[in-house]
Amino acid sequence: MRPPSAVELRTREATTAVRHRFMLTSESIIRIQEQSMGEGKRKKKQRQEDSLLSKRLSRARFDLYTLGTRHSMARVLAQELSCWSDLDEQIIGLVFRDRQDDDYGWILLARDRAGRFRWVKMEHSKRSEDYATVGLRSAIASTLRTENLAELGSQGDEPNEPFDLLRVSPEIDPAKLHPYFRQLTDTAGRAPARAAVREIGPWLAPSDPHFVQEFQCQHFDQRLWELYLWAAFRELGFDVKQLEAPDFACSAPGIAFTVEATTVSPSQTGPLAAHPNPQTPEEVKDFLANYMPMKFGSSLMSKLNKTDAQGRHYWEREETKDKPFVLAVADFHKQAEQDQLGSMTFTHSALWPYLYGHRVEWEMKDGQLITRAVKNSSHTFGTKSIPSGFFDQPGAENVSAVLFSNAGTIAKFDRMGVVAGFAAPEHKYFRMGFRFDPDPNATRGIWFSEDVADPSYVEGWSDELQIFHNPNARIPLTHEWLSGLAQFYFEKDSQFSIIPNHHVWASMTSLIRLVPGDARQRSSTQNS
Known part of the structure; x- marks a missing residue:
């Protein structure tokens, strides 16, 4: 056999080098794959450990x-x-x-x-x-x-310690605590309301040095109403700034309006201090046609005429100029008593006739609901009389709308807390009432009765809000800004409305405590 030539030797050397390099490359790839598989296993294990936290x-x-x-x-x-x-x-x-x-x-x-x-x-x-x-x-x-x-979580723009609306300072005399505040803090079944208040309170209280004490003592209803309004506006998608006066500035892209909150409180003196106790249908009708419009009128006119030290009305201040101005009113003039409903459950039907100076009369004719607006001249109770039609009063053209809800109560905070998973152990929460009926011939809402803790139950902060637009408004409130709310109008002697199907006219919430053995269930009922 002849010896290999120089060319053949170089070829064999090159081939051997290629094979060697290939083997090295293959080994490197295997090592990289093994390292990658190891890294993948490590990451998978890390993810599994992280998921446990x-x-x-x-x-x-x-x-x-x-x-x-x-x-x-x-x-x-x-x-x-x-x-x-x-x-x-x-x-x-x-x-x-x-x-x-x-x-x-x-x-x-x-x-x-x-x-x-x-x-x-x-x-x-x-x-x-x-x-x-x-x-x-x-x-x-x-x-x-x-x-x-x-x-x-520190942002550098907050106070140095948490705000808890439910923590009572040692400096406050326990005898001065509002009875409904004590109910909120001391009742085991109010745990969901306490959870809701704890989350909302820190957003309002730090900017108002009087908020905590007033919430705990003499102005519980008014402050709870403000907490509710803030929550509803935030849920509706607005940025909400707390002002000295009026209470809120609400904004979103292309939207800006201000809101002053007020409440109807018990009358201590004067003709309205003699609160009627209507029992018959005729007495209830008179109560809603005269006494309650005067109660609403007292609160709304007080805000309409109020001025600051410089003589400026709410709508004349720097924060409110050239923006729609809204008055938000709630009725707390009479709380629920044993076997009786609180006033806010049904008195909302007295607000519309007072605002627009008309009442609605209706009849069924050939199976069709026929309605007509009838002019009110005034509202009279005892020796006191006031003109009807708040939106027709001098200066009221500066009020773009009146906002109302009968849900700014502890019961509302309870339900929202339950929906968020804060229900108290061994307690049940049931809600019953009337929702809007879209049938054009309906004369009352659709009855419902629901377990608030049921996973299918749904509720929003703004479900009960009603907005009454002022037909004489200098700066109207655009109705699209508050889509999803029940909205009411009165134009050319006719009333019309835009009402979402989920709107709740009125409801009650039963809080039931379950006790062991043969002991009877104990429950309490609150309006919403």
């Missing part, structure tokens, strides 16, 4: 926690997908889809020094909801391991 949060619970957190543009910019928290709900988070870029992200929130959930961390540009969810749960776990949660 977080849990899914219901949307209702997240919404209560963050009622004051979202800006009005949030719903426009992002689609909210799922909510999460650590096991103790010290930090919470949201997975979202960016509507403009069509990608995904998450945000993490922690409590600030006032006790409010605020933004602390965020990631975006994730390619899928799953990636964003894994990222959020990982962030929750790493935050728990590495962060000081007491300082994490």
Whole structure:
């Protein structure tokens, strides 16, 4: 056999080198694959460990926690997908889809020094909801391991300690506490209302040095009404700023209006102090046609005529100039008594005739509901008489609308707390009442009776709100701004309305405490 030539030797050497390099490359790839598989297993194990430190949060619970957190543009910019928290709900988070870029992200929130959930961390540009969810749960776990949660949520714009509307200062005489405040704090079944108040209170109380004491003592109803209004406006998507006067400035892109809250309180002197106790249908009719319009009129006219030290009305102040101005009224002049309903359950039917100076009469003719507006000249009770038609009074053209609800009560806060998962153990919460009937021939609402704790039960803060537009308004309130509310108009001697199907005219809430053995159930009923 002839010896290999030089060319053949070089060829064999080159081939051997290629094979050697190939073997080295293959071994490197295998090592990289093994390392990658190891890293994948490590990440999978880490994700499994992280998942043990977080849990899914219901949307209702997240919404209560963050009622004051979202800006009005949030719903426009992002689609909210799922909510999460650590096991103790010290930090919470949201997975979202960016509507403009069509990608995904998450945000993490922690409590600030006032006790409010605020933004602390965020990631975006994730390619899928799953990636964003894994990222959020990982962030929750790493935050728990590495962060000081007491300082994490601090924003630098809050007071140094949490605000708790339910904590009574040692300086306050217990005898001066309002009876309904004591009911809120001392009744076991009021745990859901307490949870709701604790979440909402820190958003209002820090800017008003008198809020806490007035809520606990002499002005419980008025302050609860303000808490309710703030919650309803926030739920409707507005940014809400608390003012010295009027109470609120509400805004959103292209929207701005102000609101002053007032309540109908018991009369201590004068003709209206002799509160009637109507029993027959005729007595109830007279009560709603005369006594209650005068009660509403007293509160509304007081706000209409009020001026500050510079002689300015509400609508003449810097914060309110050239904006729609709204008066928000609730009836607290007579609370519920044993086996009797509170006044706010049914007195809303007296407000419309007073505001527009007309009452509605109706009859059924050939199966059709026929209505007509009849002019009221005045309302009289005892020796006192007032003109009808608040919107026709001098200066009332500066009031764009009157807002009303009969739901600014502890019962409402209880129900919203129950929906958010804060029901008290061994208690039941049942609601019954009338919802709007869309049948054009209906003369009353649709009766309902529901278990508030049932997973299918749905309720919003603004479900009972009614807005009465002023036909003479100098600056009308655009009805699209408050879509979803019951809205009422009166034009050319005719009344018409826009009412959503979910609107609740009136309801009662029964709080039932379950006791063991053969002991009887104990319950209390409150209006909503």
